[in-house]
Amino acid sequence: MPTDQTEQLSSLYSRWSEMWRGDFSHVRAILAPDFVVHQARPDGSDSEAITGPARILPEIEQTMAAFGDITITVDLGPIVDGDLIAARWTMRAAYTGGIPHATAPIGTRIAFSGHDILRVADGKFVEYWTCTDMLDGLAQLGAVAGPNGPALH
Numbered sequence: 001m002p003t004d005q006t007e008q009l010s011s012l013y014s015r016w017s018e019m020w021r022g023d024f025s026h027v028r029a030i031l032a033p034d035f036v037v038h039q040a041r042p043d044g045s046d047s048e049a050i051t052g053p054a055r056i057l058p059e060i061e062q063t064m065a066a067f068g069d070i071t072i073t074v075d076l077g078p079i080v081d082g083d084l085i086a087a088r089w090t091m092r093a094a095y096t097g098g099i100p101h102a103t104a105p106i107g108t109r110i111a112f113s114g115h116d117i118l119r120v121a122d123g124k125f126v127e128y129w130t131c132t133d134m135l136d137g138l139a140q141l142g143a144v145a146g147p148n149g150p151a152l153h
Helices: 003-018 051-065 134-140
Strands: 031-039 067-081 084-095 107-123 126-134 144-146
Touching: 003 051, 003 067, 003 107, 003 134, 031 051, 051 067, 067 144, 107 134
Parallel strands: 031 126
Antiparallel strands: 067 084, 084 107, 107 126
């Protein structure tokens, strides 16, 4: 049976999911000012160099600029363990353009999955570990030939 804390953290994750769907009204309420993202970056940049909402909001906006008709479903979770929340999700969307080397026509439907682990302190997210199968999404757009290299143009 879920505890009050489990229900509170699950509700917090619901607001996190809403943020990824474009609802930024909860950002300051759910993200700590020193919120840190731990993420392998394709360009090799330091994912921890910028903190707080300024780190994550541009990434969400870039996603929303390249895709329309976005739906994100939570496939598993959220699973709460102490101050950690984990979930597996799938994003489905229509390509609207702007991804370098993509050969897929505008309107191409894609789907890819990932998972989140978030740490909570004082009712806000303070750390975020993410693993997203962007290679799968990029391959569907023709931007890469698959996991071993760039698309053949």
